Amino acid sequence: MTERLSGGEMLIRALQDEGVEYVFGYPGGAVLHIYDAIFKQQRIEHILVRHEQAATHMADGYARSTGKPGVVLVTSGPGATNAVTGIATAYMDSTPIVVISGQVANEFIGSDAFQETDMVGVSRPVVKHSYLVRSAAEIPRIVKEAFYIACSGRPGPVVIDVPKDTTDPNVFFDYEYPESVSLRSYSPTTRGHSGQIKKAAGALLAAKRPVIYAGGGVIQGDAAGELTRLANRLGFPVTNTLMGLGGYPGDAEQFLGMLGMHGTFEANMAMHHADLIFAVGARFDDRVTNNPAKFAPDAKIVHLDVDPASISKIINADIPIVGPAAIVLAEIDRAVEAKLAADPDALDKRALADWRRRIEGWRNEHGLDHDQRHRKGLNGSLLPQQVVQSVYRATKGQAFVTSDVGQHQMFAAQYYKFDSPRRWINSGGLGTMGFGLPAAMGVQFAHPGAMVACITGEGSFMMNMQELSTCMQYALPIKIINLNNQALGMVKQWQDMQYGGRHSHSTYRDALPDFKALTESFGHVAYRVDQIDELDDVMADVFGARHKNDLVFVDAHIDPEEHVYPMAIKGGAMNDMVLERLDGRDDIRDDL
Amino acid sequence: MRRLLAILLENEAGALSRVIGLFAQRNYNIETLNVAPTEDETLSRVTLSTTGDETRIEQITKHLNRLIEVVKVVDLTDGDHLERELMLIKVRAVADKREEVKRCCDIFRGQVIDVTSDAYTIQLAGTSEKLDAFIRALDETPILEVVRSGVSGIGRADKILSL
16 A cells, blocks of 8 residues: 655655665755654654764765765755765765755746755766756655665765755655666676686786785775685785775785875885786775876786776776676686686795785885884874874774874874774765764764774864764764874975975964863863873773763874875875985975 | 767756766866757767867766766767768858859858848858868858857767667
8 A cells, every 4th residue: 555645754754765774964944844754753863963064974974884875964055065075075985875955946946045056066076966856756766766876886975956845745645665776877887797807817816026906995895805815815915095994904914004195115115016906996096106107117907996987097907897896806716716726836926925025024124113113202292103003902903983184094094903894984085174073973873882983183173073062962972082283284294395394374273272171061071191101091091981981082182293104205106205204303305 | 089979868957967067077178069859758869079089088988977867878980970060150141242152052062041131041061071161161251150060970881879
C-alpha cells in the first residue's frame, strides 16, 4: 500500500529509506516545511550546528570515518552559500556527502527574492552532480539518484536544491521509494581490464627498484586490506599520500611514511630513484610530484584509479588501469601469486634486498626520528613534533585524528602512525582551515565510544570555534590539541624561507584569547601545557578514563620558530628537499 | 590542433551549463558551439570545436564523460567526417553593387533570402573556411551584420553516434 505524504515528508522519508542516521543542519525560512517533517519523526537525528560550513565538515567527517554518505540540510541564500566551502572540501577529497539546500518557491526563482541564490549555479564547479527539484513528485527519485551518485565510482558531493513550494505540507503524493537507479549516462567502472591487470602484474614482478604510491582512493575504495596483502607478498616499499595515510600500516617496516612536499626523505628519495612506481588511488598532485618534468626520471608508471580522468592527467601512465582499487588489487595479487607459484624466482629478490638497504640508508641519514632525537625547542619550549608523538603514545595509535591546515597538519601526518584506514581525517585537496573541529564532531557522532582527537592550530581553530557550543549541546567528548605558535605557522614558514623573513600579516600574538578560559566558558575542560616534562602526564590524563565523557582542550604552547621539514624545493625534482634550517635559526634563503 | 567534438547530452535544464562551465573551469577553449535537440527529444546534440594537443583533448573528453548528463562524447576529427556551418549575412547592396553581390552569392551557392532597396540578406552553408572565403570575396562591399551558427558535424559513411 502506498502512503500519502507531503513533499517535505517524502524528503525525510526518503532519507530514512536510505538509512540515514544523522542530518547536520541549520533551519531557515525556505526549509521550515522540511524541519516540521523532521520534528514529527524519530528515526533520523538532526544535529543543530552553529554555522553551515561546519555542518558540511561534520557530514564529511562522518562520511570519511564510516564510508557512508553524510547528509546536510541548510536553508536558501546564505545558508546555501555558507555550505559551499564544505562542499568544495568534499569534492576535492572525493567524499560522499548529500547537501539539501532550501530554495525560494519555483514561481519566485529568478526574481531576486529574499534569501535567493542560484545554488545549483554557485556550487556547479564543486559538485559531482546537482539537482533542482521542479515538482514534489520527483523527490523520491532524485534522493535515490543523489545517494547513488555520491557513493559510487569516484565518490563526491551531490546538491539537491529544494524550492519551498515542493515541500508544501498541504499537498500530498503517493510515496514509493525506488528500488534501483537507472541512469543511461552514468555507469562507473566496476572491474579492471584483464589484459591491463596481467601487464601490471608482469611489470611489478620485473621491478628492481619499486615503490607503491598509494593515495586516498585506497581509503575511499576500502582497499587497505588488498593493498597490504599485495605489498607484503611482493615485499615492496609503500609510501602514502597525505590522503592515503592508514591505507598501509604506518608502523610496518616496509612503510616509508608520507611522500611529497613535506614527505619523508626516504619516501621522496625512493620515488625519485625508482624504476617502477605503482600508483594506487592517487592523482600525482603537485604537492607530491614537485616539478612534473623532473619527476622520477627512470620510473615506469603503473596507475590504477577508479576515475579515468585522473590517469595520465599530470604524469603519463605506461600501464593505466581503470577500476575500483579493492577489486583490481585483489586480481593483481592473484596474478602475482600464480606467477610466483609457477616460478619462485620471478621476483628479483636480490635486487629488492639491495633496494631496501638503500632506502634504509636514506632513513638513517635523514629520517624523521633521526631529526627529532636530540632536539629542543627555543628556550626549552615544546616542539610540535613532541606533542604529536605524545598524543600517539597516549592514544596507543588507536585514535581517530582530524586536523586543520598548516604546520600542525604536516606534523600530525608525519608523526602519528596510522595503522588502519579511515582514522586520519583532513582536508588534503582544498586545504580548508576550520575543517578539524567539525570533522571531529562528525567522527564522534559516527563512533560514540571512540577516541577522537583534533590536532589543530590556533589559526584554524578560530575559523570554526563556534562549534564548541554544538559540542556542549550534544556532549561530544572530543579532545582538541591546539598547537599554539601564536602565528599562521605555515605562512610564516614560507615568509621565512622565501620572503626574507618579512612576516606580512601572519602574526597576531597580542590578539589571541585565553583559550583555556574560552573553552571552559562552554562548560568544557581545558589544559595549558608548555613544558616537555609535563607533556606525557597531561596527555595521559586527557585521553584517560577521567575525561572519557569530557571535551578536553589542550592549549599546547610550542616553539613559534619551528618549521616543517623536509620541504620540497620549488621547481625541483622529488629528491630536491630542504632538510633543516640552513642558517642556524634564521632560515632565510631568497633563492628557494 | 583544432578538434571537433560531438556530444550527446540529456535534454534537461542546466545540462548545457555544466558543459560550458567545465570548459571555463578547466581553462579549455570553446571556438564554436552548436546545440539542438535530436530526433529523440530527450537528447540534445552538441557540436563543439576547440583546440589543444592530444593530451588536452583526452582530458577534455574524460572530464566531459564525468558529467552525469553527458551520454556520449566522440572526437569527430579522429576519423572521416562532414562539417557544415550556416551563415546569415546582411550586406549593403546599392546601384551596380547589387549585381556584383548577387553574382558572388551565386558562385558560393548562397541564396538571397531577403531584399530591400539597399541591402541583401544572404544565406550560405558550408565549411567554416568557405564562409570565411565568401566574406573575403565580398571585398569592399560593406557588411552590415553577420550571424554564424557554429559548426555542426557528423561522421561519414556508416559511423553513427547514437545511444
